[in-house]
Amino acid sequence: MKNLSILFILALLVSSCKTESNKPTRDGYLITGNAPGVYNGIRAYLKVADARGRQIPMDTAIVMNEKFVFEGKLEDPNMHFITVDNVIGTKQLILDNGDDVIIDVNKTNIANSELKGSGSTVLFNQFNLDYQDAKKDLVNLNNRIRLAKQKKDDSKVKELTAEMTKKDLDLKEMGYKFIDEHPNSIVSLILLDRQTASRDLNPDRFMQSYNNLDDELKNSFKGKALNQKVTAIVETLKRNEALNIGKPAPTFTAPDTNGNQLALNDAKGKVTIIDFWASWCGPCRRENPNVVKVYNKYHDKGLEIIGVSLDRPGQKERWLKAIQDDKLTWKHVSNLQYFNDPVAKLYNISSIPATYILDENGTIVAKNLRGPALETKIAELLN
Structure with missing residues (x-):
């Protein structure tokens, strides 16, 4: 009996050693x-x-x-x-x-x-599976809507479209919902980073989820990097929102062709076009004859144009020559800083030609119109 007890204790010790050795080291x-x-x-x-x-x-x-x-x-x-x-x-x-x-x-x-x-991998993998399933549902709904349209079943189209709209909103909310439910998970930080690539990013919803993250996560290397990205994105989104149609155009002052400071408010008419261009920009130069035609036709009725050139540093002569060659007889300004021009940055200009059309109160009424569309809008405002 004593021997059996000793054997039992030894077995427990061996078992205990094996259990300990299986723990992650x-x-x-x-x-x-x-x-x-x-x-x-x-x-x-x-x-x-x-x-x-x-x-x-x-x-x-x-x-x-x-x-x-x-x-x-x-x-x-x-x-x-x-x-x-x-x-x-x-x-x-x-x-x-x-x-x-x-x-x-x-x-x-x-x-x-x-x-x-364990942990992050499983969470992330499950989220991706759920997300892909939700996307498949949207594809299936879209196919059903197309089939209902072919059958001219308007009531079915309406029903399915409403369902698709809801599921689309649910899909956009899916990442945020996960983040709110897992504020201390690295998966949340990565999903939030993924949201920054969205073209229809909702800055308020984004910041709500970011602010709900655990402080330790926000203070991590990746969290701090995301914070810098978030700040830049939100600032850009706010600037874009301030440039929407119906908003007052941001005011500015910049050097004219003689080096004198010219303010937007001193150049406005009943209708004003802010025209972002440059001497080196082929599409801008090809559009200039149309802008000249519109200006000559409507200037006497109250149209003013202020050209903002994104010419490069040290290339003032090219800028002035382009103005003369293209017969651009309206007011012009430029800081000669390429896309770093303060006026271009104020208006979030990332490509040219670009235009903003303002009414007599300086309110933005249209953007980026060229060719016949530009003349049609000016005619609508001044005729």
């Missing part, structure tokens, strides 16, 4: 790839995006016996990408120290591979 990450059907010697890559969004390999592994392994330590959690030679696609995953990730490689397209593991 890494302070880095481990990615195990299962790659059925992928030949020995094929390379797999773990990549990270650089500042320009390019995927740069940070580690390489060799497939042996249909498996490969990445192991290392990160300074900060971040989005990573796995690719395998001769396998189409890229698999995204969020990687953090302590993560133990398994990827079952889909040889047809690695983007369809299954990810298993």
